[in-house]
Amino acid sequence: MPFPLDVPESVLRRRRSQKWQAYPEDVLPLFVAETDVLLAPAIRDRLAAAVADGDTGYFTEIERLAGVCARYYSRFGYEVPEDTVVPVNDVGVGVRESLARILPAGSGVVYTPPVYMPFGPWIRRVGMSPVAAPLIGHDGEDPRLDLAGIEQALAGGARAVLLSHPHNPTGVLHSQAELGELAQIAARHDAVVVSDEIWAPLAMPDVDFVSFLAVSETAREVGLAISSASKAFNLAGLKCAFVVNGNPEKFAIPRSALSGAVGHFGALAAEAALTESLDWLVDMRAALSSNLDLMERLLAEHLPRARWRRPDAGFVAWIDLRAYPGLGDDPAAAFLDEGRVALSPGPAFGSQGKGFARVNFACSEELLSEAFTRMGRVAAARD
Numbered sequence: 001m002p003f004p005l006d007v008p009e010s011v012l013r014r015r016r017s018q019k020w021q022a023y024p025e026d027v028l029p030l031f032v033a034e035t036d037v038l039l040a041p042a043i044r045d046r047l048a049a050a051v052a053d054g055d056t057g058y059f060t061e062i063e064r065l066a067g068v069c070a071r072y073y074s075r076f077g078y079e080v081p082e083d084t085v086v087p088v089n090d091v092g093v094g095v096r097e098s099l100a101r102i103l104p105a106g107s108g109v110v111y112t113p114p115v116y117m118p119f120g121p122w123i124r125r126v127g128m129s130p131v132a133a134p135l136i137g138h139d140g141e142d143p144r145l146d147l148a149g150i151e152q153a154l155a156g157g158a159r160a161v162l163l164s165h166p167h168n169p170t171g172v173l174h175s176q177a178e179l180g181e182l183a184q185i186a187a188r189h190d191a192v193v194v195s196d197e198i199w200a201p202l203a204m205p206d207v208d209f210v211s212f213l214a215v216s217e218t219a220r221e222v223g224l225a226i227s228s229a230s231k232a233f234n235l236a237g238l239k240c241a242f243v244v245n246g247n248p249e250k251f252a253i254p255r256s257a258l259s260g261a262v263g264h265f266g267a268l269a270a271e272a273a274l275t276e277s278l279d280w281l282v283d284m285r286a287a288l289s290s291n292l293d294l295m296e297r298l299l300a301e302h303l304p305r306a307r308w309r310r311p312d313a314g315f316v317a318w319i320d321l322r323a324y325p326g327l328g329d330d331p332a333a334a335f336l337d338e339g340r341v342a343l344s345p346g347p348a349f350g351s352q353g354k355g356f357a358r359v360n361f362a363c364s365e366e367l368l369s370e371a372f373t374r375m376g377r378v379a380a381a382r383d
């Protein structure tokens with residue numbers, strides 16, 4: 001079983017975070033985006049040392065953390081200046097604060113369903129209104145941004161585009177050509193691109209991630225990227241993320257207002273992750289890729305009519321189950337009720353997700369195999 005996705009279920013069941021608490025013991029949880037790993041040793045040791053020292057006060061090393069994030073993020077296509085990095089406590093805060101501080105109240109914000117389900121609520125929460133420009137071919141081999149649709153929305157008055165790159169749930173990396181054109185479109189309409197890049201560290205082993213901000217000077221003029229070590233190293237509960245401001249002269253995202261809320265443990269863990277745990281990350285990416293190979297076999301065996309596209313990044317897969325009409329519009333509901341497997345319901349990602357489910361495959365081979373065996377039984381019983 002490939003390290004680091006080799007943690008026994010008995011250990012995972014002791015966890016008190018969402019993935020392992022939301023459902024009763026007979027349910028296999030393959031839903032919320034936490035991973036079934038133990039901490040990378042450098043992170044574990046750093047946090048253990050802080051606990052031993054009672055070092056549990058307020059976070060204060062803003063510049064140090066910004067430097068760590070800038071050096072790490074520079075691998076994604078351009079030299080990130082340290083002073084353009086603003087630590088924030090999570091990606092959601094980074095997205096919402098970026099929108100709220102840059103846009104006039106009530107602005108339209110374009111987003112690309114099917115997409116990470118809080119995007120619409122996040123946009124509304126800061127007093128803006130979501131405008132959907134669905135991905136073209138989200139259910140095929142080559143999901144693409146609807147650039148014409150986005151341009152039309154911006155021409156119609158929307159002021160920003162909220163990207164998910166790499167895209168959750170399809171796992172697609174938007175191409176540099178698309179992103180370059182998106183930057184031009186945004187510039188033409190004086191719009192902002194907020195690129196949620198939380199999955200950036202988890203590109204598959206043979207894939208290179210390139211930040212939206214790296215595709216051109218125009219992209220930096222119109223854009224901000226937001227990322228974190230939290231998905232790659234399973235640190236979401238520790239509260240640490242960062243905004244990279246492509247154009248600090250234009251976009252006022254002040255550290256003084258935002259960075260104080262970063263979790264001290266999140267910052268300690270992020271530094272240990274992004275400086276000392278990159279070999280561990282190589283192992284993690286290889287383990288995820290190996291799980292994709294396994295999933296391909298499991299789908300062929302247990303759900304042969306399901307369609308999917310191997311994700312370029314991340315640890316979620318978007319499964320098209322429409323060829324099993326017995327599973328209905330929300331196959332995850334059937335899998336939960338009858339198979340005791342918890343997936344993320346496709347319709348939660350937008351109306352495009354009817355007949356789909358999202359699988360979190362950052363688990364052991366044993367769990368993945370058992371989950372697909374159960375799902376296959378449910379599909380067969382409902383055929």
Ligand SMILES: Cc1ncc(COP(=O)(O)O)c(C=O)c1O
Pocket residue numbers: 033089090091092093116164168196198228230236241
């Ligand atoms: C695209 C995307 N953005 C943001 C988040 C949540 O990030 P945070 O917990 O840092 O707000 C997730 C979590 O899965 C995600 O997939």
